[in-house]
Amino acid sequence: MNTTLKMEHISKQYGEGTTHVSVIRNVSLEVKAGEFIALVGPSGSGKSTFLSMAGALLTPSSGTLVIAGEDVSQASAQRLTALRRKHIGFVFQSAHLLPYLTVRDQLVLVTQFEKSNNREVQTRADRLLQRLGLQHRMYHFPEQLSGGERQRVAIARAWMNDPELLLADEPTASLDAVRGREVVQMIADEVKLRDKAAIMVTHDHRVLDLCDSVLYMEDGTLKKEQLSS
Amino acid sequence: MFLAWKEMKHAKARFILIGFIMVLLAYLVLFVSGLANGLQADNVSSIQHMKATSFVVAQNSDQRLQSSQLTEKQWHELQRTKDVTPLGLRMTSVKQQGSQKKIDSTLMAIDPEQFLAPTIEEGQAVTHLRPNEVVGDYSLKEHGFMLGDVLVETMTGKTMTLVGFTKNELFSHAPVLHMTTQGWHRLFGAKVSWNAGALRTAVHLPSIKGVEQASKEEIVQSVPGYKEEQGSLTMMIVFLFVISAFVLSVFFYVLTLQKMSHFGVLKAMGATTRYLARSILYQVLLLTSFSVAIGVGLTLLTGALLPSTMPFHVTPTLLLSCCGLLITVAILGSLLSLNTVRKVDAIEAIGRAN
Ligand SMILES: Nc1ncnc2c1ncn2[C@@H]1O[C@H](COP(=O)(O)OP(=O)(O)OP(=O)(O)O)[C@@H](O)[C@H]1O
Ligand SMILES: [Mg+2]
Numbered sequence: 001m002n003t004t005l006k007m008e009h010i011s012k013q014y015g016e017g018t019t020h021v022s023v024i025r026n027v028s029l030e031v032k033a034g035e036f037i038a039l040v041g042p043s044g045s046g047k048s049t050f051l052s053m054a055g056a057l058l059t060p061s062s063g064t065l066v067i068a069g070e071d072v073s074q075a076s077a078q079r080l081t082a083l084r085r086k087h088i089g090f091v092f093q094s095a096h097l098l099p100y101l102t103v104r105d106q107l108v109l110v111t112q113f114e115k116s117n118n119r120e121v122q123t124r125a126d127r128l129l130q131r132l133g134l135q136h137r138m139y140h141f142p143e144q145l146s147g148g149e150r151q152r153v154a155i156a157r158a159w160m161n162d163p164e165l166l167l168a169d170e171p172t173a174s175l176d177a178v179r180g181r182e183v184v185q186m187i188a189d190e191v192k193l194r195d196k197a198a199i200m201v202t203h204d205h206r207v208l209d210l211c212d213s214v215l216y217m218e219d220g221t222l223k224k225e226q227l228s229s
Numbered sequence: 230m231f232l233a234w235k236e237m238k239h240a241k242a243r244f245i246l247i248g249f250i251m252v253l254l255a256y257l258v259l260f261v262s263g264l265a266n267g268l269q270a271d272n273v274s275s276i277q278h279m280k281a282t283s284f285v286v287a288q289n290s291d292q293r294l295q296s297s298q299l300t301e302k303q304w305h306e307l308q309r310t311k312d313v314t315p316l317g318l319r320m321t322s323v324k325q326q327g328s329q330k331k332i333d334s335t336l337m338a339i340d341p342e343q344f345l346a347p348t349i350e351e352g353q354a355v356t357h358l359r360p361n362e363v364v365g366d367y368s369l370k371e372h373g374f375m376l377g378d379v380l381v382e383t384m385t386g387k388t389m390t391l392v393g394f395t396k397n398e399l400f401s402h403a404p405v406l407h408m409t410t411q412g413w414h415r416l417f418g419a420k421v422s423w424n425a426g427a428l429r430t431a432v433h434l435p436s437i438k439g440v441e442q443a444s445k446e447e448i449v450q451s452v453p454g455y456k457e458e459q460g461s462l463t464m465m466i467v468f469l470f471v472i473s474a475f476v477l478s479v480f481f482y483v484l485t486l487q488k489m490s491h492f493g494v495l496k497a498m499g500a501t502t503r504y505l506a507r508s509i510l511y512q513v514l515l516l517t518s519f520s521v522a523i524g525v526g527l528t529l530l531t532g533a534l535l536p537s538t539m540p541f542h543v544t545p546t547l548l549l550s551c552c553g554l555l556i557t558v559a560i561l562g563s564l565l566s567l568n569t570v571r572k573v574d575a576i577e578a579i580g581r582a583n
Contacts, residue, residue: 048579057497057576078501081575085499092578096494100239105231112231113500141239161499169579 003066004164004197005031005054010063012049012220023049024060025220031199033164036191038208039201041217047201048169050217054199055088055167056080068164085113089158091168091187095150097142103129103153104138110160128156132186148179155186159194166191166198177206184210230511232495232504237512244512247480248520254473255524255555258466259543262551263528265462267540272458273449275337275366275400280344281427283444285313285434292443292451294318295401297424299440306437307426314343315423317413320401326379326388332372334365335400336382338413344429347407352376352393360411364393366404371538380406387416401452402540470558477562481513485566489573496575506567510560517559521552 012024023046031037031054039047052058053065056072057080065073068087072080084090097106107125129135132152142150151171158166168187172180184200184207191198200211208214216223237244270277276294285307290297295318299307307313317338322331339345346355349364358364365374369391374380378391389412398405413421434442443451450456485492492505525548535541 052576052579055497055579057579081496081499081501084497084575088499090497090579092494092497096490096578098236098491098494100236105235109232110498113498113504157498 002033003030004033004035004068005029005199006064006066007054007060008064010053010060010065012046012053012058013061023220024053026063027220027222028063029215029222031165031197033197034191034195035213036188036198036211037200038211038214039199039217040203040205040208040214045217046220047217050222051167051169051199051201054165055090056083085161087164089161089163089166091151091154091158091166091171093170093173095142095147095154097150097153097157099142102139102141103134103145106142106153106157107160110157125156125160128159131190132156147174148176148183151175151179151183152186155183155190159190164196166196168198168200170201170203172202172204172207177204180204181207181210230508233508233511233515237515243484244516247484248516250476250480251517251520251559252523252527254469254476255521255552256527258469258473258555259524259528259548259551260531260541261462261465261469262547263532263541263543265459265466266544266547267542268458268462269455270397270542271399271402271540272455273400273452275335275347275398275405276445276449276452278347278397279427279445281429281445282431283428283442284316284448285426285428285440285442286424286448288439288441292441292447293453294424294448295320295453299422299424299426301420301422303437303440304422304426306435307440310428310432310434312430312432313426313428314340314345315410316345316425316427317410317421318400318424319417320403322383323380323406324383325374326381330372331383332369333403334369335403335405336413336416337400337405337407338410338423339407341409345427347395347398347405349393350396355393355407358392358407358409358412360409360415361389362392363389363406363408363412364395365391365406366398367394367396368399368404368538370394371536382416385416389416401454470554473555474558474562477559478565481509481563481566482569485509485569489569490577492570492573493575493577496573497578502571505570509563509566509570513559513563514556517556521555524555525552 007027007029010024010027014021014023041047053060056067059075060073064071067083070083072083101109104125107128108121111121129138132155134149134152134156137145137149166187172183175183187198187200188210190196286292286297287299319336321336322333324331341355341358347364349355350367352364355364374391376391379388380391381388495505528543532541532543
């Protein structure tokens with residue numbers, strides 16, 4: 001199996017002197033294609049920070065970070081942006097859709113940052129929306145959708161650039177249990193179907209059974225948790 | 230531009246409102262510019278139309294044509310220079326024979342065979358002008374004058390026949406009546422001297438006592454009231470541009486601030502600052518061009534509706550330069566927003582509820 005994400009002895013510190021905080025301490029992790037990993041842990045333990053580094057939004061203070069075969073430990077902001085565009089899909093806690101784009105355009109937008117074949121983009125968008133059960137919502141604006149539907153659009157959008165790695169930060173936080181489970185199920189299905197990797201931060205222990213493994217973060221360090229079910 | 234266009238389409242009301250204010254700004258700028266241009270034409274168009282490049286005037290005249298008088302001796306010496314042609318100029322008033330209503334006008338004496346001769350729009354060719362005949366600016370028509378009318382010059386009481394119309398021949402806010410040098414002598418006597426000698430090419434003048442050479446621009450600048458009039462209007466226009474720059478900057482900045490969280494998400498998704506900047510510039514350009522185009526339309530409409538006695542005059546050059554300047558101002562106004570977008574960090578999108 002291909003390694004999608006490789007972290008070796010990663011640390012992250014913020015600030016200097018009296019404001020110095022060590023958020024991530026010496027974390028190593030390898031994620032392979034086809035793996036769906038859950039990340040749990042108390043608030044403030046560094047989950048979002050960890051995810052930001054895995055998603056090339058942040059560079060680590062020390063350690064080696066390899067995303068999709070590229071060492072980005074010291075990459076420039078421009079390099080990171082290009083990497084995110086090509087290899088990473090994000091699902092944020094609140095869907096973060098753009099209010100002025102229809103569901104379909106939310107997906108098309110992802111491909112607009114570079115030159116792209118429009119015909120192909122549209123069929124890809126349509127196929128994704130169909131798979132996530134949103135075809136009848138294609139021309140709606142976010143304000144016309146329920147929270148669950150918005151989160152599904154966000155997932156469709158995250159898959160749009162065909163990323164190696166999907167990162168989700170509490171994607172179910174604003175959903176009820178049933179909708180939340182549905183959304184996680186969709187991520188899991190896509191991971192298996194297309195042999196991708198995904199990491200999801202969550203506080204919802206009822207969806208952990210849909211993941212391949214669960215990592216526990218506490219005070220900036222990772223522990224592997226056995227699946228309890 | 231996908232993003233820019235979709236957003237404008239969705240937030241129509243907001244963009245139309247901003248566009249509306251930009252239309253008003255453009256209209257105001259263009260209107261005042263048209264007014265400045267019209268007043269300028271009213272004041273000096275006759276001189277600006279002259280094919281002369283410089284004038285020889287009396288030294289103590291402050292380069293004012295009205296107060297310059299060349300002595301007979303000076304004129305005699307000047308005539309040795311090839312290409313110099315006389316110009317007589319007097320502010321007066323005329324009335325139609327049998328009428329009591331006087332209107333101000335500027336009498337000009339020229340040699341019809343020489344380059345100061347005006348272009349005739351209607352009526353008799355200037356080269357066939359007899360001493361008792363004059364041609365006058367079109368604006369006389371507005372005052373009820375017609376070809377063939379007999380005019381009375383009110384200072385001398387002498388009469389002359391209006392045989393032709395010229396266009397844009399005004400001086401000191403009064404229509405110019407052109408007559409021949411013989412006509413001038415007929416009115417004011419054989420001994421009168423000229424106000425100035427006009428030159429078409431740069432020639433080295435023999436040094437003549439008591440005269441100086443002034444460029445056409447210097448003569449225009451010295452027309453009474455010209456500098457003050459243009460100065461205050463130019464000031465207004467400059468202020469309008471400065472105000473536009475501020476208003477537009479604030480508009481664009483507020484629009485951008487409202488979208489900060491969107492920019493963070495877009496950057497997280499891999500949008501480059503360049504893409505976002507292009508998107509903003511595209512919106513600014515689209516909005517500005519539309520608004521300015523409507524402003525131009527309104528200005529032209531105003532020009533067509535205003536009575537032609539109003540000193541309002543727009544030219545393509547004037548319109549184009551004003552529009553260019555407005556678009557430049559709008560782009561400058563968006564720089565603040567562009568810098569804000571540059572500083573947005575993609576990290577802000579993650580780990581936050583909103
Ligand atoms: N830019 C920053 N500067 C300084 N400290 C920061 C910064 N970003 C995060 N931190 C600190 O790092 C720690 C971990 O933050 P992080 O957001 O990763 O936690 P989390 O596990 O995602 O928490 P939650 O479950 O509440 O979302 C926190 O103590 C936070 O205050
Ligand atoms: Mg978090």
